[in-house]
Amino acid sequence: MAPVSLHPLFSGGPRSSLPGIVIDRLLVERIRVSFELIRSNGHKLAAAFYRRLFERQPRLRAMFTQPLEIQQQKLFASLETIVRFLEEPASQRSYLRELGARHAEYGARPEHYDIVIETLLEAIDESLGGRLEPIIANEWHQVLRLVSDFMLDGDPAHHAHDGGPPTL
Template sequence: MTPQDIDLVQSSFAKVVPIREAAASLFYGRLFEIAPEVKPLFKGDIREQGKKLMTTLGVVVNGLKNLEAIIPAAEGLAVKHVEYGVKTEHYTPVGEALIWTLEQGLGDDFTPETKAAWATAYTTLSGVMIAASCRNIEATE
């Protein structure tokens, strides 16, 4: 990720924070629409899950300038996700739902450059998480 990508992601996420509850609701609504097979993976209160999502996104977004520091947390999260039943193929609709949510929530502020920066960030972090989950699966077989 370039410094400009990081700035775009961080500045756009700052605009999401005030609407984080609505954004989380949009995200899960869209995710369950495009990937209904993941809905059973969510056992608890979806509003609480939304709070966790926004908190985690905040930590990741704020840590993008020091990616090496957030990678272990992302890897740990990936391992937990495997325990919940998350599969590699679930990362694609999650990314699609995230981008869609940002488009809806930010409107004209979600420029093509900002969208590309988010796509890069998501691809980078999901790649780390997928690799960690695959290592975990291999270690337990």
């Protein structure tokens, strides 16, 4: 097997919010493969995600005004954004800050991110018939949290409560 090379995200040293995993090329490949599998079950994912999200947080429903088909496209745009960020972190950072600032305008608050992440992981597992492997689920979780940190860097409400932008 080829030697594992560290992902450019780690060029400045490991990140404290990612205690459990190292983002290397193999992880990025696993996430890409997993994403393609998830995409092939896409119709199930969107239905499961929005059903679970609105059960958990009924007040969020008002934020999502588009028909399910359009929301499904946005959900996959979100996942694609995450995978592309892993594949090309340098070119995606400013995009994620802008995406985070737009989210603040949509009404997304910092505390919503963990709810969305947990709901998404449950919905992915459901859409795959309960076959999301725990190791891959954990990697998705860490990656979603990392992307959320970069998005929140663009959200002024977040900086009012914490010490500042994420450091790499």
